[in-house]
Amino acid sequence: MPLEWVGYQDAVRLYHLEQVAYTCGTLLYRVHGGICARTGRQSVIEVNSIIATHGRNRELLKLREAYVPPLNNPALFRRDTQLCLYCGETFHEHDLSRDHVTPVIQGGQDTWNNVVTACRRCNNHKAGRTPEQAGMQLLAVPFTPTHAEYIYLQGRRVLADQMEFLRAHFPRTSPLHGRLALTG
Numbered sequence: 001m002p003l004e005w006v007g008y009q010d011a012v013r014l015y016h017l018e019q020v021a022y023t024c025g026t027l028l029y030r031v032h033g034g035i036c037a038r039t040g041r042q043s044v045i046e047v048n049s050i051i052a053t054h055g056r057n058r059e060l061l062k063l064r065e066a067y068v069p070p071l072n073n074p075a076l077f078r079r080d081t082q083l084c085l086y087c088g089e090t091f092h093e094h095d096l097s098r099d100h101v102t103p104v105i106q107g108g109q110d111t112w113n114n115v116v117t118a119c120r121r122c123n124n125h126k127a128g129r130t131p132e133q134a135g136m137q138l139l140a141v142p143f144t145p146t147h148a149e150y151i152y153l154q155g156r157r158v159l160a161d162q163m164e165f166l167r168a169h170f171p172r173t174s175p176l177h178g179r180l181a182l183t184g
Contacts, residue, residue: 025049
């Protein structure tokens with residue numbers, strides 16, 4: 001199961017500490033170390049795009065079931081593919097805002113299941129009302145991303161083999177499958 005992004009320095013450390021159970025994906029780096037005085041050979045660590053580390057699966061599964069990723073605007077806007085979920089237009093990130101479907105003033109919470117991406121015009125028009133009260137229609141249902149989905153939503157550049165690995169861990173019913181197909 002995908003856990004987190006690590007830089008190549010942390011990956012090299014995991015290889016050196018013999019914490020890597022297996023690798024897959026493409027070879028990204030070949031890191032050369034020192035030369036052994038006894039053999040005269042230089043150490044080399046090959047770092048792949050995906051590494052699996054040793055761990056306790058039962059504990060990780062329990063954590064995964066209870067995991068709720070932190071809510072932030074860049075991940076929210078990426079979840080909703082930069083689309084205003086009221087007017088259906090695509091916008092640049094600086095022209096988007098977080099809208100509470102049930103406004104906070106009416107008891108709504110600042111959670112993934114109650115927020116959507118909205119352009120500033122639609123968010124201002126909706127104001128402190130629900131979509132029904134404002135006469136607006138919501139184009140998609142908000143959802144809380146799983147851990148694998150959130151790793152993708154963090155906005156890093158994802159290699160093709162990493163994306164394939166992450167998508168394999170998305171729930172079958174994930175709205176991101178369809179949204180990713182639309183964006184290529």
